[in-house]
Structures are given as structure tokens and as C-alpha cells.
Amino acid sequence: MIKTVATTPFTDQKPGTSGLRKKVRIFQQPHYAENFVQSVFDSLEGFEGQTLVVGGDGRYLNREVIQIVLKMAAANGFGRALVGQGGILSTPAASHLIRASGAFGGLILSASHNPGGPDEDFGIKYNVSNGGPAPEKVTDAIHARSLSIESYHILDAQDVDVDTLGASRLGDMTVEIVDPVAGYADLMEQLFDFSAMRAMIAGGFTLSFDSMSAVTGPYAVEIFEKRLGAPAGTVRNATPLPDFGHHHPDPNLVHAKTLYDQMMAADAPDFGAASDGDGDRNLIIGRHCYVTPSDSLAVLAANAHLAPGYAKGLKGIARSMPTSGAADRVAKKLGVPLFETPTGWKFFGNLLDAGMATICGEESAGTGSDHVREKDGVWAVLLWLNILAVRRQSVAQIMAEHWATYGRNYYARHDYEAISKDRADALMLALQDQLTTLPGSINSGGTIRSADDFAYTDPTDQSVSRNQGIRLLFEDGSRIVFRLSGTGTEGATLRVYIERYVDQTGKLGLETADALQPLVRAAQEIADIQGFTGMERPSVIT
CATH class of the missing domain: 3.40.120.10 (Alpha-D-Glucose-1,6-Bisphosphate, subunit A, domain 3)
Known part of the structure; x- marks a missing residue:
């Protein structure tokens, strides 16, 4: 039996570059996962009778949300669901399965490289029929729907056995448990x-x-x-x-x-x-x-x-x-x-x-x-x-x-994690205010040739993406980039990318930290990272 359950919107369900990622306790709120899944389905057209791929990385809450997804997919009219055995599908394997099966799309339950467990992270990402992440027009529609949703549809049925290979019925939908690896x-x-x-x-x-x-x-x-x-x-x-x-x-x-x-x-x-x-x-x-x-x-x-x-x-x-x-x-x-x-x-x-x-x-x-x-x-x-x-x-x-x-591009990324969003935004705003005055200035890294906030025009559809990171380009080809990450679940992460190019006639055998030290000092001088974040050093250097 299909149930229509009344609900009210959550205001924090805007998908990022890799879907919706939150702490497990957020997803465990009544109706939270259901609201987001229904918002995904409500934002799509033409999936009646089609195939949905479902799987995840096995993290805490994976199995429970898979059951929710399957019962909601059946209630909303999908004709078939392909599920990785044990609820397991790596993200690239899910992409391949979507493409190979001609699926309408897929729901991947993962927070990627974020930690897992009852006090850690969970995520849901929708991938379209080409096997790739949903484009912005789809994620924007999902977010808009999540702010106005009033009900969701779910099948009142027993859980599906996701550990045994083979096909079964869930309402009018066929569920196939498939080998996730072969x-x-x-x-x-x-x-x-x-x-x-x-x-x-x-x-x-x-x-x-x-x-x-x-x-x-x-x-x-x-x-x-x-x-x-x-x-x-x-x-x-x-x-x-x-x-x-x-x-x-x-x-x-x-x-x-x-x-x-x-x-x-x-x-x-x-x-x-x-x-x-x-x-x-x-x-x-x-x-x-x-x-x-x-x-x-x-x-x-x-x-x-x-x-x-x-x-x-x-x-x-x-x-x-x-x-x-x-x-x-x-x-x-x-x-x-x-x-x-x-x-x-x-x-x-x-x-x-x-x-x-x-x-x-x-x-x-x-x-x-x-x-x-x-x-x-x-x-x-x-x-x-x-x-x-x-x-x-x-x-x-x-x-x-x-x-x-x-030649060699000496390169490192400095991550400043779990910064308060207000402080991170203030740092980026202060950098934006300097974009017109930085070119021609001299600092520990050398002379800045140009500074901008990166924008991209997609050559396939001419869509424009702005405010993608602040770039400082130096006369010698070195570069510093400042960007806020969208993959965390607590606060903000400031990423500082530091790069120095040395051609074939230069010193190719330096230690990376030594090669980049002048640019690291320049990043601190220009952005006042410690002043804005209160952090003396990065959380992680890669």
C-alpha cells in the first residue's frame, strides 16, 4: 500500500557539488531523508517505469536509507531498481552501472572521503542518466522543491533483502540485487x-x-x-x-x-x-x-x-x-x-x-x-x-x-578546517576587495601580475559559473588560489593552493615545502589567514 505522509520543509537541504551531506543525526530526524528523496523525485520527469540504480559506500545509516529509497521509488512509479549487494556500490561502479543498464539515474548514498559513524557524516547524491552528478539546474530544482514540500510517498512494505543476489517485487517495482564488483x-x-x-x-x-x-x-x-x-x-x-x-x-x-x-x-x-x-x-x-x-x-x-x-x-x-x-x-x-x-x-x-x-x-x-x-x-x-x-x-x-x-610544478594545498562560516566569508570578501589593488604589488612571493575571481564559460552549453576561487598569478608563473570548500559538514574549510613552476633548467629536486615557503608567507601576508581564522597553521597539508 502506498502511503502519502504529510511533512514540512527543512531549510538546509541545498545540495552541494556532491549532493547533500550532513551529520548522521541530521539525517536521522523524522522525515529528513524522506523529504530530500521526494524532492529529488519531484524534480524529475519521465521516470515512470524506468530503472533507478541504488547503492552506497557502506557507511553508517547506508542500509536504513536504502530501504527508504527503495520504498519511495516504488511508491513514486519507478519500474525497476538495481541495488548493489549489501547496499554496496562504489561511486564509479554506480556510474558504470547507470550507463551500462540504461538507467534513468541513480541515488548514491555517500559522503565520499568524509568520516563515517553515528556521530559523523552521511550523504545522498543524485546522478543522471549519463552516470554523472546532477547538473546545477537539477540540484537547484531539488533545493527549490525541498523548501515547499508538503508530503512524500512511500510504500508500506517489509524491508528488501539486499544481501541475496536475485530479483524480487516491491509493490509494482522489480528490485534486482546485483554483484557490485563484477x-x-x-x-x-x-x-x-x-x-x-x-x-x-x-x-x-x-x-x-x-x-x-x-x-x-x-x-x-x-x-x-x-x-x-x-x-x-x-x-x-x-x-x-x-x-x-x-x-x-x-x-x-x-x-x-x-x-x-x-x-x-x-x-x-x-x-x-x-x-x-x-x-x-x-x-x-x-x-x-x-x-x-x-x-x-x-x-x-x-x-x-x-x-x-x-x-x-x-x-x-x-x-x-x-x-x-x-x-x-x-x-x-x-x-x-x-x-x-x-x-x-x-x-x-x-x-x-x-x-x-x-x-x-x-x-x-x-x-x-x-x-x-x-x-x-x-x-x-x-x-x-x-x-x-x-x-x-x-x-x-x-x-x-x-x-x-x-619542468616541475611544486604544489601543495593547505586546508584550514571547521572555520566559522562568518570568518571564512569575511576573509574571502576582504580578498575580493583587494583584487583591483594587488596587481603590481610585491610581497614575499614576488610580484603579482594579475588577480581575479575565477569564472568559467562551459564550451558545451555556454553556461557561466562565477565566484569559483580567487587567483593570484605572479610574474614568474607562480600561483596562489583561495577557495572555500563545499564538501564538509561543519563550518567552512578554507583551501589555499600554492604552486611554483620550475622549468627544465631550474632546480627540480627541491623539497616541496622549501620550494613553496616564500609563497606560503605571501598567502599569510595577503589574506591574513591567522587574523581571520585564529589558526596558526593548516589542519592538513597535502
């Missing part, structure tokens, strides 16, 4: 030379992959251990846990320090990698050689032709504005376009759909290609392994040759 792993075998990677591993190549007790565990075990033949135990923290084992599932040098320490040890494996809560981010570390996400994007783009799925070359490369310019030099050498977009994978999706780009990346450890419409952590690791298998060099050797060819 289809995705098969896609990876189509893109990469698994034979070459198997031979490399059989020949003694060693690797370590940290799934951070998050969603990629089953995917990594299937691909790295079962299909590529790496020894059992190569994948650590392989079981997805609702609280991610009390860890913060963000693959950076702070939260994946155990892996970093292993890779810097005397007996380090040849290659180390990690992925995040929902499987869309990656960390790459060679033996004694950390690779920044910006450099990783550039190396993958420069060498992608070594993998069968990219042997014909790239149509273009896209990077988010805060990401370093390392990929720009690769694009120039390859003779392909380089697109600089705002942060948010949906901007890449437009370029991928239009056939204008093949590989995309963000400095926040997200890299992907046109095989899906999300960033993809396991994909990035496999492309690195494919390159290593063909080139027969270490990660350190590949990086040294890359910098000798293209």
Missing part, C-alpha cells in the same frame, strides 16, 4: 593490459593498496589479488565498515600515514596506493616517492597511450582550476585541448559527453576518464600499474623523466 572489474579488463600487469607482479613486483575500511575493499581484492595475482593481504583494510574502522577515509598524507610510512621504509614495496570512502579518489606513492595528484594527472595523460583503452590517443585533457598546470604542458606537447574548469566533476561530464576530453583530474586526488562520469580511484591505480608494466621503470624514475621533459 561488471566494474570486467570494464577495467577492457581498458588495461591485465596480462602485462600479471606478468610484472609474477616477476616480483610488489604493491600495497589501502582501502581504508571503505568501499573499494571488495573491488581491490577482486582486481589486484584475484585477477592480477597479487598475494593475499596486498589489499589492507579490505572490509567496508560503517565507521571506516574509526579512520578518516581520505587518501592523503595525513589520513593514510601508515601507507606513507610503509612506502618510505627501507624495505618498501615497489608501489603503494589508497582510495577513499566511496572509491572515487586515489593516492599514489612509489617507493620513497610521493606523487601529488596534480603530477599524477599529468603523468597519466602523458602515458595513457600505453594502455589498450587509450592507444588511439586523447581527445583532450581537463583539470579543475585549483589543480596545478602540470597537465597543461602535457596537453601542449600532445597537441590536444586543455580545459580549466571549476571544481566539481559535473563540469568534466559535459566535456566527456561532448567528446572534447578523455582524461580529467582534480588536485583533491580525483582522476578519471570517459569510461564513466565520475572520478575513479581504482582506475587511476590500474593505469599507473599498466604504465609501470610497459615502461619497466620505477615511479621515481618516471617522475624524474617527466620533470626533465616538462
Whole structure:
């Protein structure tokens, strides 16, 4: 029986760049999750009888909200739901399943790299039929509907068994519980030379992959251990846990320090990698050689032709504005376009759909290609392994040759987390007030050539996105970018991106902190970060 339940709006359900993310206790409020799901459905047209993909990263509240989604999808007229077994679907696997099944769209239950548990974070994101995140016109409609919603529709029925593969009925809707890993792993075998990677591993190549007790565990075990033949135990923290084992599932040098320490040890494996809560981010570390996400994007783009799925070359490369310019030099050498977009994978999706780009990346450890419409952590690791298998060099050797060819972009991101929103907004407003006076000024970083608030005109539909981050460009090609992040659930996060380019004739072997120190001082001088935030140092440096 379909129930129509009266409700009142919540005023805090505006989706960000990656859906709606809040603390678990917020989602546990009566009607909260139901209101948002109904607002999604009310903002869509033409889904009657169509297929909806449902899954998540296994975090706390995942199973409960999946049952709500399924009963509401049935009550609202969907004809079929595809659900990852156990409620599990990595974000890239969900994107692939939407595309492969011809689904109308999908609801991904995740807060990505944010921590999980009863006192931590939860999220819901709607992806459209191309497998990518909903565009702004859809998220704006969802938000508008959430402010006026008066009721929601839900089936009064028993919970669905999401642990047993197979089909069942939920009202007039068919629910199919599907293997969350197999289809995705098969896609990876189509893109990469698994034979070459198997031979490399059989020949003694060693690797370590940290799934951070998050969603990629089953995917990594299937691909790295079962299909590529790496020894059992190569994948650590392989079981997805609702609280991610009390860890913060963000693959950076702070939260994946155990892996970093292993890779810097005397007996380090040849290659180390990690992925995040929902499987869309990656960390790459060679033996004694950390690779920044910006450099990783550039190396993958420069060498992608070594993998069968990219042997014909790239149509273009896209990077988010805060990401370093390392990929720009690769694009120039390859003779392909380089697109600089705002942060948010949906901007890449437009370029991928239009056939204008093949590989995309963000400095926040997200890299992907046109095989899906999300960033993809396991994909990035496999492309690195494919390159290593063909080139027969270490990660350190590949990086040294890359910098000798293209020069080096020294790069770091300083995150100031959980700042009060008023203070963060005041800092950004003060920077905006300086935009006209900063050009020509001299500070610890040198002379500023130009300053602006980044705006982007999408070449696929001419839509304009403004206020995407304040850029300070120096005479020597260095850069500082200030931006407020939209992925947290408490307060605001100020991200400061610091970049210094050194050409092939310069010092390519400096420590990153030493190379960037003058620009770090300049950022403090210009933005008065400590004065506005009260913080003497960043929460995280990556």
C-alpha cells in the first residue's frame, strides 16, 4: 500500500557539488531523508517505469536509507531498481552501472572521503542518466522543491533483502540485487593490459593498496589479488565498515600515514596506493616517492597511450582550476585541448559527453576518464600499474623523466578546517576587495601580475559559473588560489593552493615545502589567514 505522509520543509537541504551531506543525526530526524528523496523525485520527469540504480559506500545509516529509497521509488512509479549487494556500490561502479543498464539515474548514498559513524557524516547524491552528478539546474530544482514540500510517498512494505543476489517485487517495482564488483572489474579488463600487469607482479613486483575500511575493499581484492595475482593481504583494510574502522577515509598524507610510512621504509614495496570512502579518489606513492595528484594527472595523460583503452590517443585533457598546470604542458606537447574548469566533476561530464576530453583530474586526488562520469580511484591505480608494466621503470624514475621533459610544478594545498562560516566569508570578501589593488604589488612571493575571481564559460552549453576561487598569478608563473570548500559538514574549510613552476633548467629536486615557503608567507601576508581564522597553521597539508 502506498502511503502519502504529510511533512514540512527543512531549510538546509541545498545540495552541494556532491549532493547533500550532513551529520548522521541530521539525517536521522523524522522525515529528513524522506523529504530530500521526494524532492529529488519531484524534480524529475519521465521516470515512470524506468530503472533507478541504488547503492552506497557502506557507511553508517547506508542500509536504513536504502530501504527508504527503495520504498519511495516504488511508491513514486519507478519500474525497476538495481541495488548493489549489501547496499554496496562504489561511486564509479554506480556510474558504470547507470550507463551500462540504461538507467534513468541513480541515488548514491555517500559522503565520499568524509568520516563515517553515528556521530559523523552521511550523504545522498543524485546522478543522471549519463552516470554523472546532477547538473546545477537539477540540484537547484531539488533545493527549490525541498523548501515547499508538503508530503512524500512511500510504500508500506517489509524491508528488501539486499544481501541475496536475485530479483524480487516491491509493490509494482522489480528490485534486482546485483554483484557490485563484477561488471566494474570486467570494464577495467577492457581498458588495461591485465596480462602485462600479471606478468610484472609474477616477476616480483610488489604493491600495497589501502582501502581504508571503505568501499573499494571488495573491488581491490577482486582486481589486484584475484585477477592480477597479487598475494593475499596486498589489499589492507579490505572490509567496508560503517565507521571506516574509526579512520578518516581520505587518501592523503595525513589520513593514510601508515601507507606513507610503509612506502618510505627501507624495505618498501615497489608501489603503494589508497582510495577513499566511496572509491572515487586515489593516492599514489612509489617507493620513497610521493606523487601529488596534480603530477599524477599529468603523468597519466602523458602515458595513457600505453594502455589498450587509450592507444588511439586523447581527445583532450581537463583539470579543475585549483589543480596545478602540470597537465597543461602535457596537453601542449600532445597537441590536444586543455580545459580549466571549476571544481566539481559535473563540469568534466559535459566535456566527456561532448567528446572534447578523455582524461580529467582534480588536485583533491580525483582522476578519471570517459569510461564513466565520475572520478575513479581504482582506475587511476590500474593505469599507473599498466604504465609501470610497459615502461619497466620505477615511479621515481618516471617522475624524474617527466620533470626533465616538462619542468616541475611544486604544489601543495593547505586546508584550514571547521572555520566559522562568518570568518571564512569575511576573509574571502576582504580578498575580493583587494583584487583591483594587488596587481603590481610585491610581497614575499614576488610580484603579482594579475588577480581575479575565477569564472568559467562551459564550451558545451555556454553556461557561466562565477565566484569559483580567487587567483593570484605572479610574474614568474607562480600561483596562489583561495577557495572555500563545499564538501564538509561543519563550518567552512578554507583551501589555499600554492604552486611554483620550475622549468627544465631550474632546480627540480627541491623539497616541496622549501620550494613553496616564500609563497606560503605571501598567502599569510595577503589574506591574513591567522587574523581571520585564529589558526596558526593548516589542519592538513597535502
